[in-house]
Amino acid sequence: MAMATSACQALLLFMAFAAAVLMSTASGTLQYNFYSSTCPNAEQAVRDATTMIISDDPTMGAALVRLFFHDCFVRGCDASILLDQSNSNPQPEKLAIPLRGYSAVDAIKAAVEAVCPGVVSCADILAYAARDSAMVSGGFSFPMPGGRRDGAASNLTDIFGSLPAPNMQVQALVQSFANKGLSAGDLVALSGAHSFGVTHCSFVTPRLYPAADPTLNATYAAALEQACPQGGAGGTVLNNNNFSDPNRLSNQYYRNLAAGEVLFTSDQTLTTDATTNKMAQDNAADPVGWMARFAGSMVKMGGIQVLTGHQGEIRRVCSATNSGS
């Protein structure tokens, strides 16, 4: 059993690496082992800090993966999601959508600054921490290229039109991902992140009232109505995955999808298109294949509109630009 698992993981490492090398050749900007000469322990420091954070709070893996998605989809992977309000950024992205994990990112950044001050960008820290969350919470690892630099701007109006919404149908989701250079396969593979973490009732009640969405399994809908009563507190939190460990990143999501037991329209709609439904079925049937696809898609997402070379800066703290203004 242990041997079979490690053989799978070794294979996966190779497959993800092969996929990732192709991505980086195509974009030609980010590099593997980017900090090998400037901060050889950078990736290890992120991994150690991330592992400790998730062992203290097993829900943090999901928070870090979602932060990376929101960073990359809005203005590219430039750590704009991490900036606090300031004179030059009076309405930063983070005011628009409440996300978890900011203090975890600060702790990881502090651990990296302790080994190499001023060298590793917050955008790379988010990418490595998301990769390591998959390792801790999903049991698979893959190389993630580095070299992203941190942007100076964060503007909540950039959210609209950049991030997909949970009431979207499959065509709109495919278009939203295409706008970022990602494919339908990336959409389906990355949606597997909804196997872990938490969701507020407010995102689910539109599918329950006045009448339950008929694409929900009726038993599941009844359980959701119990957990999220009409007119109840929208802030109540549900586990994304009620059928196995909600802190486990896995292909269970695709089995839930086939059973009508997923939280959002944007999840369930993936079964309504023949192409995306086939991809979802393949991911349900082949856990290692899904891991490799998820890994490749995370690397691809991590290349969206990155700042490199002399663009941007390396922030000293992730919540503010170095000028602090």
Ligand code: HEM
């Ligand atoms: C396809 C379009 C997507 C939509 C419409 C969407 C929407 C949402 C919504 C509404 C929530 C609940 C937020 C809350 O209640 O606070 C959520 C949670 C989450 N999403 Fe997505 N998402 C999408 C894609 C992704 C992708 C690509 C990833 C990462 C690869 C991702 C990772 C997560 C995670 C991990 C959570 C749980 C966060 C936590 O525990 O704090 N999502 N998503």
Ligand SMILES: *[C@@H]1O[C@H](CO)[C@@H](O)[C@H](O)[C@H]1NC(C)=O
């Ligand atoms: C944010 O974006 C809006 C819309 O593009 C723009 O009007 C506004 O000036 C921007 N804010 C900052 C501080 O750049």
Ligand SMILES: *[C@@H]1O[C@H](CO)[C@@H](O)[C@H](O)[C@H]1NC(C)=O
């Ligand atoms: C809905 O889920 C319940 C409980 O898991 C299961 O017994 C039932 O067969 C499902 N119904 C459909 C239509 O899939």
Ligand SMILES: *[C@@H]1O[C@H](CO)[C@@H](O)[C@H](O)[C@H]1NC(C)=O
């Ligand atoms: C989640 O699982 C628990 C225990 O199996 C069950 O009592 C609850 O109704 C489920 N909630 C939802 C929303 O499916």
